[in-house]
Amino acid sequence: MFAPLSIPSRARLLVYSVLFAGTVILVKVSVPVPEGVQLGRIFFWTVITFVLAALPVRLPGGIVAHTTTAPLIAALFDTGLPNPFAVCWIAFVGTLEIRDLRRELPLWGTVYNRLDYVLSSFAAWLALRLTAQAVVPDDPLGVVAQIVIAGLAFSFVNLILAVSLASLRTSTPFGRIWSMTVSNVLTGLVALVPLGWLMAEIAVKVGLWAAFLFMIPLYLARYSFSKYAETRELFFGTVSALSQAIDAKDGFTRGHADRVSRIAGAIARHMGLPERQIEEIELAGLLHDIGKIGVEDRILMKPARLDPDETELMQRHPIYGASILEPSTSLKPLVPLVLHHHENFDGSGYPDGLKGDDIPLGSRIIIVADAYEAMTSDRIYRKAIGHERAMGQLNRYKGVQFDPQIVRALEKLVEKRGPTAFEVSDLPPINYETLAELKRRLARDPLIRDAHAG
Numbered sequence: 001m002f003a004p005l006s007i008p009s010r011a012r013l014l015v016y017s018v019l020f021a022g023t024v025i026l027v028k029v030s031v032p033v034p035e036g037v038q039l040g041r042i043f044f045w046t047v048i049t050f051v052l053a054a055l056p057v058r059l060p061g062g063i064v065a066h067t068t069t070a071p072l073i074a075a076l077f078d079t080g081l082p083n084p085f086a087v088c089w090i091a092f093v094g095t096l097e098i099r100d101l102r103r104e105l106p107l108w109g110t111v112y113n114r115l116d117y118v119l120s121s122f123a124a125w126l127a128l129r130l131t132a133q134a135v136v137p138d139d140p141l142g143v144v145a146q147i148v149i150a151g152l153a154f155s156f157v158n159l160i161l162a163v164s165l166a167s168l169r170t171s172t173p174f175g176r177i178w179s180m181t182v183s184n185v186l187t188g189l190v191a192l193v194p195l196g197w198l199m200a201e202i203a204v205k206v207g208l209w210a211a212f213l214f215m216i217p218l219y220l221a222r223y224s225f226s227k228y229a230e231t232r233e234l235f236f237g238t239v240s241a242l243s244q245a246i247d248a249k250d251g252f253t254r255g256h257a258d259r260v261s262r263i264a265g266a267i268a269r270h271m272g273l274p275e276r277q278i279e280e281i282e283l284a285g286l287l288h289d290i291g292k293i294g295v296e297d298r299i300l301m302k303p304a305r306l307d308p309d310e311t312e313l314m315q316r317h318p319i320y321g322a323s324i325l326e327p328s329t330s331l332k333p334l335v336p337l338v339l340h341h342h343e344n345f346d347g348s349g350y351p352d353g354l355k356g357d358d359i360p361l362g363s364r365i366i367i368v369a370d371a372y373e374a375m376t377s378d379r380i381y382r383k384a385i386g387h388e389r390a391m392g393q394l395n396r397y398k399g400v401q402f403d404p405q406i407v408r409a410l411e412k413l414v415e416k417r418g419p420t421a422f423e424v425s426d427l428p429p430i431n432y433e434t435l436a437e438l439k440r441r442l443a444r445d446p447l448i449r450d451a452h453a454g
């Protein structure tokens with residue numbers, strides 16, 4: 001059954017609109033069926049589209065990319081096809097993916113994606129038709145203008161519909177998905193448009209068979225998308241592993257850095273910062289204490305108060321952190337944020353004693369998130385003090401340790417989301433014990449020597 005209930009309520013309006021508009025267009029272009037339809041030619045482009053759709057690349061933010069733009073643009077420019085009838089049906093049938101055939105998506109998702117391609121192809125056809133009068137045939141500039149117009153119309157509708165649904169489905173802001181996914185592969189996607197036009201030219205002037213040769217550059221284009229996705233995954237995986245390593249060494253509850261990162265990111269978003277900066281703050285939140293790797297365990301794990309020498313050594317961790325991140329091109333932008341995450345608003349912090357707005361905004365956000373997280377989660381040595389008291393402390397020290405506008409932003413945010421908003425960690429469970437726990441356990445039940453051990 002086509003269960004409306006399985007469509008997330010946030011996305012219903014968008015999904016129903018696309019289903020309605022897409023169906024109307026499919027029916028409109030098919031009634032009456034154009035005369036002299038060459039089914040073989042439609043079949044050819046459908047197969048090429050289908051083969052390329054079978055090689056999807058999963059990009060961050062819930063977006064799936066493939067190189068089907070090229071054959072769809074080719075079908076649009078193929079003068080042997082009765083358009084818009086042909087291109088709309090090629091888009092509808094040819095873009096079916098393996099995951100659709102395996103029913104990995106709900107039916108509405110499968111139909112939505114197909115109709116996204118129908119609407120994109122129809123928009124491109126409409127754009128071509130509306131501008132056809134103004135373009136002189138066979139004039140090279142006119143041809144380029146038509147490729148640009150068709151490409152823009154296709155990509156605009158296609159990406160807006162795909163990103164909007166991903167945004168509503170995952171409750172991720174549109175701008176975030178756009179900046180972390182689309183903006184990085186946009187050049188690759190746009191490059192498929194002229195390639196599609198060239199495929200059509202070759203198919204018309206040389207023959208359909210020659211268009212097959214384009215599968216090679218299209219496969220290479222797909223390879224570059226997949227490399228981008230892999231590199232990004234590797235990068236975030238590494239950063240996350242590093243941050244968990246610090247939590248483990250520090251004796252913090254697992255997920256401390258992860259929660260600091262999420263709280264800092266939520267504050268940054270609440271303050272209306274651009275998505276790129278939010279991502280930087282989140283990464284810096286994950287790695288803010290990375291410099292503790294350079295602090296001796298006897299100081300880091302000391303159950304009693306640190307003496308002045310030990311305090312001085314401990315207070316070097318932001319500097320160590322900055323120097324660990326410095327050599328990496330991707331992590332370099334985080335250096336100032338990590339270096340200054342213990343600067344107090346009144347200038348009494350370390351390492352540089354920066355004051356007020358001289359402290360990077362990201363560092364001012366991280367120090368608030370760090371303090372709030374530490375106060376609201378249980379530690380081995382003490383219980384959480386709860387949201388109310390934690391906010392009380394933050395308010396008490398605003399203007400001294402914390403930037404008042406950031407404390408206010410956090411307060412508003414928690415009012416909106418509730419104090420449990422940051423409790424659940426998204427991290428996969430990893431069973432490790434902190435050094436302190438391990439020492440206690442070994443003291444209690446020493447390891448039994450392995451029979452093979454020398």
Ligand SMILES: [Fe+2]
Nearest residue numbers: 288289341342
């Ligand atoms: Fe720190």
